[in-house]
């Protein structure tokens with residue numbers, strides 16, 4: 384049987400406002416966050432019949448309790464999708480939702496599915512990083528990885544060692560810019576359209592509504608310079624130039640281009656290429672460099688042809704090392720124009736779809752841009768990159 388690879392499109396993405404761990408979502412279940420996202424996707428895409436969803440993949444890094452029980456399947460059922468719609472759980476740590484997108488996208492490309500929902504959730508308040516882990520003693524006994532590889536903040540300090548050009552001052556300036564760009568994006572109404580409000584209860588049981596991210600804050604270079612370095616005495620990584628511990632969820636609709644057209648769903652982005660790569664676990668922040676090189680090679684593109692970058696800001700140093708490698712300045716307007724995880728937070732497995740949702744919005748505003756790139760570093764030494772094409776690109780008209 385002859386089989387052609389099909390075009391895969393990103394149709395729509397949403398996310399909950401991100402909360403600080405033990406903050407606004409302290410009394411909210413993790414699965415309810417991602418269920419809320421799936422329901423919102425169905426609500427705002429009324430021409431999408433729920434029974435046409437062929438699969439649901441939901442990522443979580445800690446897959447126990449309210450993030451367990453094959454969360455893609457249970458969240459699909461609880462979101463009101465018919466019992467005939469299957470689902471599964473994904474884990475590639477921080478790139479969980481990104482992997483849900485690429486795995487489902489590959490399934491669409493080969494014709495296994497026509498339309499699918501990918502998402503992620505991490506409630507870092509209920510599931511602190513490292514909860515229940517039991518690393519094989521061989522990892523340390525045989526020195527397969529450096530002990531610091533299991534503490535993400537320590538890997539960021541290691542990266543500062545390897546990349547001395549990224550000073551504390553540069554990291555803090557990048558962090559301040561992330562906060563300022565996020566504040567401007569909120570003021571300009573850029574982020575709100577893809578936020579789905581969540582009903583929450585406080586400690587006293589009173590109901591409220593989460594409508595905006597909890598973590599963004601006003602700050603200054605002086606305030607940032609005064610922060611402690613919790614991962615190493617006299618280090619460079621602080622609460623200000625790292626993404627904080629975060630609760631939140633994301634979800635997106637992916638489809639074959641012809642299925643989207645059949646259902647009257649507009650394509651927001653076209654999948655061009657994707658790649659994952661491994662690096663030494665103790666400098667996991669370098670991961671997006673080789674994954675991006677590979678994704679560019681697969682796409683036949685050069686870095687200069689990328690008009691927008693949505694880079695996950697797990698740590699400022701890791702984004703700055705990426706920018707240095709590719710010869711991009713710290714304040715390049717193509718990079719994270721609406722801020723990033725240093726301001727809004729990074730609910731590990733959920734963040735990949737946040738990057739994509741924001742890139743999709745930017746594509747709609749920027750018909751002069753043809754290609755965009757989403758990338759992130761991943762624990763245990765990995766990187767992930769997805770390259771997208773803008774269907775609104777004016778050159779296509």
Ligand SMILES: CC(C)(COP(=O)(O)OP(=O)(O)OC[C@H]1O[C@@H](n2cnc3c(N)ncnc32)[C@H](O)[C@@H]1OP(=O)(O)O)[C@@H](O)C(=O)NCCC(=O)NCCS
Pocket residue numbers: 477535536600601602603606607610613621622623624625626627628697729760761762
């Ligand atoms: C860095 C980290 C340890 C900080 O945790 P924390 O100490 O609980 O963070 P807090 O929000 O309480 O901030 C610590 C202090 O810095 C201050 N602060 C945080 N961000 C600030 C900013 N942008 N400007 C000024 N002050 C700031 C806080 O007000 C707080 O001050 P206080 O001690 O006087 O109350 C934590 O956020 C972390 O581990 N981040 C990395 C998460 C991670 O590894 N993710 C995976 C990536 S691969």
